[in-house]
Amino acid sequence: MSRARVWWVRVWDFPRAQLAVLLAAVLVLQVLLLDRGHPANWGVMAATLAALVYQLCWILPYTRLWRPEVRRAAQENKAGPRLRMLTANVLTPNRNAAALLALVREQRPDILVTLESDAWWQQQLEPLEREYPYRVVCPLDNLYDMHVYSRLPLHGAEVKFLVEQDVPSVHASVLLQEEGNGQPQVRVRMHFLHPAPPSPAENEASTERDVELILVAKSLEKERGPVVVTGDLNDVAWSPTTRLFRKLSGLLDPRVGRGMINSFHASYWFARWPLDHFFHSDHFELVQICRLPNIGSDHFPVLIELQYHPANRDLQIGLQANAHDRRDVAEVLKLAPPGAPNPQVPAPPTSAR
Incomplete structure (x- = not known):
């Protein structure tokens, strides 16, 4: 975990969901507006997609797409305090x-x-x-x-x-x-x-x-x-x-x-x-x-x-x-x-x- 600990670096740990939404919107606009006949534009879209995947890797465990880490207590099991x-x-x-x-x-x-x-x-x-x-x-x-x-x-x-x-x-x-x-x-x-x-x-x-x-x-x-x-x-x-x-x-x-x-x-x-x-x-x-x-x-x-x-x-x-x-x-x-x-x-x- 040898990474910068200054506040203006660590603050970017927080808005990963917001960044993912923003990157997804940008990617959609790129697909709609960029001329896919130019190879450089494919590179731009690939970079945006990679950035989106990177953000999603952090937050996906905190969505319903992930397997729960903690079991749900059974309704009928009321023996334990x-x-x-x-x-x-x-x-x-x-x-x-x-x-x-x-x-x-x-x-x-x-x-x-x-x-x-x-x-x-x-x-x-x-x-x-x-x-x-x-x-x-x-x-x-x-x-x-x-x-x-x-x-x-x-x-x-x-x-x-x-x-x-x-x-x-x-x-x-x-x-x-x-x-x-x-x-x-x-x-x-x-x-x-x-x-x-x-x-x-x-x-x-x-x-x-x-x-x-x-x-x-x-x-x-x-x-x-x-x-x-x-x-x-x-x-x-x-x-x-x-x-x-x-x-x-x-x-x-x-x-x-x-x-x-x-x-x-x-x-x-x-x-x-x-x-x-x-x-x-x-x-x-x-x-x-x-x-x-x-x-x-x-x-x-x-x-x-x-x-x-x-x-x-x-x-x-x-x-x-x-x-x-x-x-x-x-x-x-x-x-x-x-x-x-x-x-x-x-x-x-x-x-x-």
Whole structure:
């Protein structure tokens, strides 16, 4: 993955679907308007077609033309416990807390994750505290605030600043099922992330984001218990960094074969990308994943419901890391800022330990 990390290069990872549409339109016009009697025009059309195929190769896995990576949970199989999560980047200046509260009451997630939720948002979400008694709060007033609200018990919850002094992540173990009545205890290792994007206003390069994602992925490489990673990763699902994250961690992407589920930008239908993610281990099958109505933010909330069904683990195979990928991992980790606050990723216990 030895490629430029400056923001004005990495930003082109995002609009691949838009570029594909544009290139397809250009190709149609070329076929209709160019004189095919000139060999040079065939070269122009071939170059346009090659560029179109290149863009499609990145995004096709996130269409219904691709085989789903995660199995759909069988309707009749209700034996395994389910985990329902809602992730919402609320946009700090947005003051439409009522919309989010109504959405939470309607969707009734087991876990609610809010990003960019400052002290004002924390106060507005207080009505949820009775229903969500387990919480991790981190209001920073810097657009990287994070709150986790859970109906399910959280164990070993920690707020960490892995790469940047002002960009937190939350790590915890969730008790999905108590032991009893012949059922085993199920603890899920969870990581909630929101790394800073590469942009002229924040980080000139993607280094910090890439390092944080790979640090978390590497910490999961030998994990055998159930895992979920969620958050606004400020990266698209098909980018080289996100693909490397999936290969190293072994986690699955439930959107593969089902659609992009673009969550940003809520105000511009023509410029939307999947920035808010759910990745999970092969212990789970998918009940549903969907984008929810706008709450006044620049991100749409995203909902997922998973069913714990480890009996089918061998039927779900994600991306696999090879020797070249491991060289890429080493290359990324060498870029970790010398003053990184705490590059040790917590490893909350799972039911496999």
